[in-house]
Amino acid sequence: MNTRDVASIRRRLLAWFRKNxxxxxWRATRDPYRIWISEVMLQQTQVAAVIPYxxxxxxxxxxxxxxxxADEQMVLRLWEGLGYYRRARDLCRAARLLRxxxxxxxxxxxxVVRTLPGFGRYTTNAVLSQAYDRRLPIVEANSRRVLCRLFxxxxxxxxxxxxxxxxxxxPQRSVGDFNQAMMELGALVCTATxxxxxxxxxxxxxxxxxxxxxxxxxxxxxxxxxxLVDEVAVIVQRDDRxxxxxxxxxxxxxxxxxxxxxxxxxxESVLDSVxxxxxxxxxxxxxxDEIATIRHRVTRFQITMVxxxxxxxRGSAQAxxxxxxxxxxxxxxxxxxxxxxxxxxARRLHADD
DNA sequence: AAAGCGGGGGG
DNA sequence: CCCCCAGCTTT
Numbered sequence: 001m002n003t004r005d006v007a008s009i010r011r012r013l014l015a016w017f018r019k020n021x022x023x024x025x026w027r028a029t030r031d032p033y034r035i036w037i038s039e040v041m042l043q044q045t046q047v048a049a050v051i052p053y054x055x056x057x058x059x060x061x062x063x064x065x066x067x068x069x070a071d072e073q074m075v076l077r078l079w080e081g082l083g084y085y086r087r088a089r090d091l092c093r094a095a096r097l098l099r100x101x102x103x104x105x106x107x108x109x110x111x112v113v114r115t116l117p118g119f120g121r122y123t124t125n126a127v128l129s130q131a132y133d134r135r136l137p138i139v140e141a142n143s144r145r146v147l148c149r150l151f152x153x154x155x156x157x158x159x160x161x162x163x164x165x166x167x168x169x170x171p172q173r174s175v176g177d178f179n180q181a182m183m184e185l186g187a188l189v190c191t192a193t194x195x196x197x198x199x200x201x202x203x204x205x206x207x208x209x210x211x212x213x214x215x216x217x218x219x220x221x222x223x224x225x226x227x228l229v230d231e232v233a234v235i236v237q238r239d240d241r242x243x244x245x246x247x248x249x250x251x252x253x254x255x256x257x258x259x260x261x262x263x264x265x266x267x268e269s270v271l272d273s274v275x276x277x278x279x280x281x282x283x284x285x286x287x288x289d290e291i292a293t294i295r296h297r298v299t300r301f302q303i304t305m306v307x308x309x310x311x312x313x314r315g316s317a318q319a320x321x322x323x324x325x326x327x328x329x330x331x332x333x334x335x336x337x338x339x340x341x342x343x344x345x346a347r348r349l350h351a352d353d
Numbered sequence: 354a355a356a357g358c359g360g361g362g363g364g
Numbered sequence: 365c366c367c368c369c370a371g372c373t374t375t
Contacts, residue, residue: 042370083359120372140370
């Protein structure tokens with residue numbers, strides 16, 4: 001792309017956006033706080049799903065100070081159904097960090113913003129370009145597709161390459177609109193399947209289109225295979241609930257799954273109950289021998305270790321399998337009522353490695 | 354650099 | 365069923 005092409009792309013895209021932009025709620029403002037909330041909700045989440053959540057969230061927490069003093073449980077409740085709940089926790093953490101450092105809103109400083117939890121390169125640049133017209137590029141699902149087709153990249157693109165291309169297109173002003181225009185084009189015209197090249201404002205500059213390869217760009221990374229993994233699972237019982245602590249990788253406790261709806265039937269053995277649980281989750285696997293059982297008088301927990309061999313879901317192949325489960329990160333275990341025996345057990349098993 | 358996080362929507 | 369979606373964090 002030479003300088004003239006780039007200038008033409010900027011002009012055409014901005015003109016197209018001003019005529020065709022959807023009237024989304026977060027576009028009615030340049031309030032950095034609102035833009036921030038929208039950007040976080042939109043991470044890995046489609047626009048249509050976000051709109052009602054965004055409106056409701058802003059009714060409860062209209063400003064940064066309100067969010068900074070919010071109860072995290074309340075924020076999480078408002079987040080229910082959006083997924084990736086760490087986003088909500090990070091939202092609270094970042095709001096409080098800003099307040100504690102005497103910021104009354106998101107500062108116009110990428111170096112500062114980038115250090116806040118939940119602010120990666122994309123979110124930092126998206127918020128600052130839209131709120132303050134900072135000249136910062138963005139790369140996400142939509143603009144990635146646009147860039148790959150526009151530049152005719154017929155191989156797996158490298159991230160650094162895409163960021164560089166995105167920056168090369170940025171105008172001097174209206175940067176926020178331009179970034180949004182790239183995304184809007186990807187959402188409305190340069191779609192993943194059946195792109196509408198006939199109505200694309202920059203089709204004349206599109207190498208992918210010129211090569212007739214738009215349907216084969218961008219190329220996808222091969223999806224990971226489902227492979228067999230030997231695992232050790234720990235079953236924690238309390239009353240009629242089960243909690244499984246699983247160790248997918250040797251020497252590292254990666255996750256803890258709670259199954260609030262799984263009830264061990266009267267008289268049913270733990271091993272049978274776990275087998276039934278695996279089946280009900282659609283996981284193919286077999287429950288092997290019981291390794292050990294530990295009873296905690298104080299906590300009323302009984303912990304059973306069993307060998308479980310599971311056909312382990314890799315990549316996104318089994319996304320959704322664990323719906324309705326509560327996910328707890330190991331570093332968050334201290335906040336969880338069942339953490340003490342779990343960690344004790346983790347240390348014991350770890351010592352055996 | 355690669356894997357994991359979650360839920361919904363569409364083909 | 366599979367792919368895709370306004371990514372971030374950790375290893």
